[in-house]
Amino acid sequence: MKRSTLWKRVISAVLSSTLLLGAALATEHRADAAEVSGKIVIAGSTALLPLTQQAAKEFKKSHPKVKIVVSGSSSIAGPQSVTKGVATIGACDWDATKAVGGFPAYKGLKAYKIAKIPFAVIVNKGNPVSNLSVEQIQDIYEGKIKNWKQLGGKDEEIVVINRAKGSGTRVNFEDKIMDGHMIKTTGDNYKEVQKSGDMVNAVASNPNAIGFVDLAYVKGGIKAVSINGVKATTANAKSGKYIFYGYGYLLTKGEAKGADKAFIDYILSKKFQNGSLKKLKFIPVK
């Protein structure tokens, strides 16, 4: 008898929660219909995700009627989702309206340059090497230089770390630093990681590793090396003396309209560019 009451209780719990859920769904649905015109869906680059999420948070305060959905998976998902109509704004680490880094040009999109992103070539903090020329970095990634001794460091094998294909940082690295030279993607000293944070962890935990990452991530157990004798700082990237930087783009299908336009305008506004954007260690474009 007792067991059957238990069973009954389980069933009634399940039923009542189903009902509750149904009610919740019904109300949600109505709310959705009322604000359908003011919905922004952002998809794409995870490197820009902190920026878009912060902007969305601030934007919601001044525009409480607009609903913003922010998600991040990979740079290439930005232009793809906008083309398909899944997202209204796509975030991408390169200008996807042009063919870059083996990816096709996406026609019919409009790209808005929202931030300059400084990158850094990073090594472990304990590594005595603090300056590399572009040629040296190319040789390392092509597998021609294999030991830190050849660069004035310790007699240790260099561990080369790369991002997975499709990473916006990798596209910029191949574009700005490798400049047509092919990265050697095999060997027992080579490894690929998925995300910027993985890159930081990989280099921080391995004294002989070299990698590359957004300048914003440089802290803790890693350090940025100077490139061609120019220090990796936001100031040098801003002035253009430091060559390893790229731009973050927001993409829309045709000209941005309505809520999308308001959102992009907000990101481009002085307040955001000089406020949160700088705090996140991006460089204002204006």
Place this chain on the structure above:
Amino acid sequence: MNNQAPGLHGKMSRLRIRRLMNRLVLSIISIISATVFLIILSLLYMIVRKGLPDIDIHFLIGLPEEIDAGGGVGPFLWNSIYILVLSLLLSLPIGIGAGIFLAEYAPNNRIMEWVRAAIESLASVPSIVFGLFGYALFVEYFQIGVTILGASITLALLNLPVLARVSEEAITAVPSTWREASFALGATKAQTIVKTVLPAAMKGILTGISLVACRAFGESAIILLVGGTSSSGEMWDFHLLSEGATLPVHLWYIQSEALVADAQQIAQKTSALLVLLVLFLSFIIRFPLWLSQRKKRY
């Protein structure tokens, strides 16, 4: 007499060797097991120790921060629970219903044997396969993007075969005399199943549910593909089409992408929270069972 002595002596020494072997192997086994449990316990202790002391209510329900330290994991915790409940709501009736059919109604023929084989095989199919299916269905085909809805349905699909199998096993294990007794009292088949068989099989079914719930709660590959890596950034968001990143995915995101200053601490706190919640979850699902068993004892 004389030639028996060496034989006896030999037997004695063989016995001693056997005893020695016995002691030796048994202690090796004990040492291995002790090491295993020591490692497990110390890992668990380390995870909980590093994260637990800093967990406060703000961390549990607060919104995540992108710039400043001190953000919470509220929306992710909420998504975890919401998606878990939704997926269970979808999969429990169907899974258990299918289990009942297999155990009670299914004819004993070759086709049913095939169905059983198929369900058992699918119960251990890698979750990434289901993830790819969900990704293709919801993100590519329906184009609703990464959502709580998609993640819940995909998780429910992942759990269906497991549930069907576990319930079938638990129901088959109920002795047929119980059913006969119920029939003899004039109950129909459905009444027999609901009132006699299911309560008797409850222990097995609840263990299965606990297994499935923990699996759904800790699943990351599916959520990553179908639920996304972020949340709607609001607390108590019931909307089914919001992004559905859960705690495990958030741990992965914090570890691999976040810029926020206290990422390391958040990762530690999140792992501790995950471990504690899994313990809590399996406890809560088995709790009614434990209670009824206790009552019966007296």
Place this chain on the structure above:
Amino acid sequence: MEKLSPDWTEATRLLTAQRQRWTTKYRFDRLFRFFCLTSIVFLIVVLSAIVLFVSKTGLLVFRDVSPWEFFFSSRWDPEHHRYGAAVFITGTLYVTFVTLLIATPISISTAVFIAEMAPPRLQQWLRTLLDLLVGIPSIVYGYLGATLLVPWIRKLTGAPVGDGILAAAIVLSMMILPTITRITDDALCAVPNEWREANYALGGTKIEMISKILLPAAKSGIAAAVILGMARAIGETMAVVMVIGNVAQWGFDLVTPSSVLTSHIVMQILNVDFQSTTNHALYMMALLLLFISISFIMMIRRLRLKGGPSS
């Protein structure tokens, strides 16, 4: 005696009520049966839809790539239209093999300890602990692997990176240990006590009882446990991604960064176009995973049919 004359209206009422009760009773019976039938049909339809869809998308890869290249070439380079998946297939099998090499002996000894040597109270505790461990999210294991295990392997072996088959196998061993141990434990407990007593009566020691009676008797149960662990190891994704190094190259020396089917799928899937050959190749890999894990379960079923006290 007055009520001898039949009250027809009353009788009809009673009869209708009775019939009504019967109809509701049997309507519920039919409804319930229908519900169960619908569930199983739904289950079958949905699951076959998944298998069909993955197969259909996966097999599209052979429009552009020859099966020979896909299965036997080790060159994965989508930019130059090379889709050799041999590295990932071998990697998956190899990782699973190494994992079993580590996990099986440890799990079986632990199971023997729990089933035969631990005092009842401890037994209960250890079983509960193992049951809980099954539920710990794989990403937590991956996190521990990446932060603790990989630097340790690097120090111990002198490998430059430290990620690779060995790291993945150790993490996976940790993850499948509870599974194998618990099922083996169940199989050992299913061996009748008389068999144990017979051994002692004949003067056998405990370890002789374990090795000559218990383990052979529970053979098929243990095999099922190992295969189930294997299925879990093959399908694990996120924990492996964090420690394997993710390079499309052979990793036979255990510490060279390599790749397996699951890790490769999750690394690439978000970065490819849905209609591309790369995407089809990834679905083909998923189909392979499906196929491998199904054949494992078929093996378990075969074992169970053969029988043994644990079945």
